[in-house]
Amino acid sequence: MLIDLFPPTVLHALDIAGIFVFAISGALLAVRKNFDVFGIMVLAGATATGGGLIRDLIIGAVPPAAFTDLGYLVTPVVAAVLVMFLHPEVERINRAVGVFDAAGLGLFCVVGTTKAFEYGLGLPFAAVLGVVTAAGGGVVRDVLANEVPSLLRWDREIYAVPAIVGASMCALLIQADALNPVTSALSAATAFVLRLCAIRYGWRAPRAWHRRSATAEEP
Template structure:
């Protein structure tokens, strides 16, 4: 059983790039919270690997991939050290980091969905695991940093929704027997494109019906 959609070496490189970029965002959050080197590395690890760890625990893929793949655990530590020494420079290229983060979101939404399906989950559960893989690490990061999870905040551009779209497309492709590396890549690109458009145009999920008419003190 495998969640790889590309040749192994290509998949490994893509995974490590995605992990590294996710870890950068976790490390930057730690810097903003004035954490020490240990806190920076913890948030880098949690952001990069948290979603995959939660997915593997849910589907029973033990031991989890974060600890069985020799490249997964050290990569966030490298990112944490980079942020520790070079956080002003990393902040300056934050736009590029966000682009790569969106690409990682799409990739992990697809691979997470495929892995959940490979372990016997149905379509809905597989889509949920795909979204969890892509966005779960950010939730763990925010909780550890004592922040409201950003994907639950109405004033942030949609993040989980693009992951959900990529995961749903993947599940549909699996269901109709049309999952190929090309189609899987297109599903990841769809999630990536939606996330980038959300950043470009400020797309946000709607709040409760008539919520905008609530009293000002409750806004």
Template sequence: MLHDLFPPGIQHALDLAGIFVFATSGALLAVRKNFDVFGIAVLALVTALGGGLFRDLVIGAVPPAAFGELSFFVTPLLAAAIVFFLHPEVARINRLINVLDAAGLALFCVSGTTKAYEYGLGLTASAALGVATAVGGGVLRDVLVNEVPSLLRDREMYAVPALVGAALVAVFLGMGVLTPLTSGIAVVTTFVLRLLAMRYHWRAPLAWNRRSSVAEEP
């Protein structure tokens, strides 16, 4: 299938790794918000699976992969359990989690775009759903904890790398040259751009010529 960028076993392992990392970030936020064990599990599930669920429902891939593959549902619960018992230790490796999160972002924006295209969407719509696959879970997570979604205040350029990766896939699809190699180029480009944004604190531009006396909200 087109959205299988790598051999099935490797693709499945990468999907699970991305789900685990996203779930861990959601569970850690739940701990910081003093959620109970149920809240930790819910936030882990929403963060890990929300983007993929949205994509599958839009393109009509039902039941969504999250419900058709038991490991996709169990993996976030495993991450939530680890964070519940070991959150001080997990928090200490936050930098590593951020790097893995960048890898998950890169993989999901590319696989999400190709899967949407395979289900008959145009290039632009496929790229949009690729971005939604990568960042949708984070948006739902932020809404549930009553925070402004990071997508709307793209500090350290979280959504922009996903947009670049999805756009690259759309270009490759339009040119008829989407292969595991070119898909890998899109993944690596997204991953490196996200790492550079974290390293140098890049962010998307604010409103042009903004001169408001009101300080930006934290």
């Protein structure tokens, strides 16, 4: 087993913060889609805990953390209620929400990789589950909202790539027996900064070489 990189209370607080921000993004999409209160809460919860739930089921960490900690249930509900009543104000600080979302992405890709490795997965597969932890909730959100997942769309800033980089750095540090609070924070910060740069400069992943399709971009 790996050493505990952070005190449990600190890690739990960071986890809840990431869940809250992801829940905000899910609730905002639900409002834009004109969902009712139940739909808003479902989309908020799916976005917040979807990635971690998929990870825990794959590695056999059952019951999943989302069903053993009341904070994982209450936090998305609180976020959904806030957005339901204050969504115009939340929309106005959407840039700030994007920054916190990037922070959650960085944190979850490292936490997911570490937890998957602790449960016996090889490093390449642990890194894959790190990416799933970070980005899986967004995929579940978009599928439930009947949209093409954002991380699959060329016309959106890169999202999975920063998570891949952060999770890969974490896996390499584990391989080198160099994972500690400083290096794990560096992995998370790298994913965070890459995501912020993608938002700021509109970085997108390349498409197929010599692409000839005339299909219009989706709005």
